[in-house]
Amino acid sequence: MKKGPFEPVRRTSEAIRTMEIRGAGRIARAASSALSEMVEIWDGPSRDELLSDLKKAAGMLHATRPSAVSLRNAILLTLKGAELEEDVDSIREAVRNNSSSFLKASREAVEVISRIGMKRIPKGSTVMTHCNSSAALSIIEAAFNDGRIEEVYATESRPWRQGQLTAGWLAERGIPVTMIVDSAARFFMNGMDMVCVGADTVAANGAVINKIGTAQIALAAHEARTPFMVAAETYKFSPETLMGSLVEIEDRGPEEVADPLKPEDLPGVKFKNPVFDATPPEYIDSIVCELGIISPYMATEIIREMFGGFRSLSSGRNGSDFRWL
Ligand code: RUB
DSSP states (O other), rough: OOOHHHHHHHHHHHHHOOOOOOOHHHHHHHHHHHHHHHHHHOOOOOOHHHHHHHHHHHHHHHTOOOHHHHHHHHHHOOOOOOOGGGSSSHHHHHHHHHHHHHHHHHHHHHHHHHHHHTTTSSSTTTEEEEOOOHHHHHHHHHHHTTOOEEEEEEEEOTTHHHHHHHHHHHHTTTTTTTEOOHHHHHHHOOOOOSSEOOOOOTTTTOEEEEEEEEEHHHHHHHTTTTTTTEEOGGGBOOOOGGOOOOOOBBBTTTHHHHHTTOOSSSTTTOOHHHHHHHHEEGGGOEEEETTEEOGGGHHHHHHHHTTTTOEEEEEEESSSSEEEE
């Protein structure tokens, strides 16, 4: 593998793997930008070699966070049609244009979601959020600015504590925020008017894959009759799940669970660290995407609309074998 042109992809893959870049939308945009940067500096001899290097690069990026279909769809959309181009320059141009369209559309989607989603939040609401979702926070910020939200409860979101990022972000904007530990979600649920979270993946059956703990919060919300809203751009919907594929749940290292101790400080203890879970559609009241507010049971329609005649790449489960269809 040549070192030079793969450098942006390697750098980005490492930043995603170590969570320097995190969140389904941000990792998707970073992957798309890395591919675009790669084709600009690629200086190999032939079109076929470029396509083969792009496949390797796609596999490297995809393998970093397997639960986020946002990442896979961003890669597919960025490389869309590249294999139909006849020379290196045309491939370069296709990837460059695809990437800039994806970056623009994904940012605009968040903007539209904020405007649509905030209308669902009644005036004077207290809202709970989990983890750190730019799409969910865009709704919360718009709702606050429109006088709909009085206070936000942000869960800590162990093991990585993304809740601290969320709480800090809200406080910086003057939005009253209270941080709670994840296990206090049920304790406070009766005081909530709404729960609003993001998504890494929306499956065809309407299940939402998001930060571990989301399903428990949704269950608590369901029991307390608190509406549970998910903010998810359409590129987070998973076409593979239409055919029955399961979403792989990312497992991270034991040190994140053992923290502040080290795993070796607890001899004889095993650790498990799944970092996402699936919230079943029956606990989700609405999914806000840039096309509108839908019931989770409409997820299939969105997937057909967005990915219906999609001709591009397919990938193996571990992301290592992206290949042209
Ligand atoms: C982040 C997380 C977010 C979704 C949506 O997990 O679960 O809720 O990714 O984020 P991690 P966004 O920190 O492990 O990446 O709305 O920003 O795409």
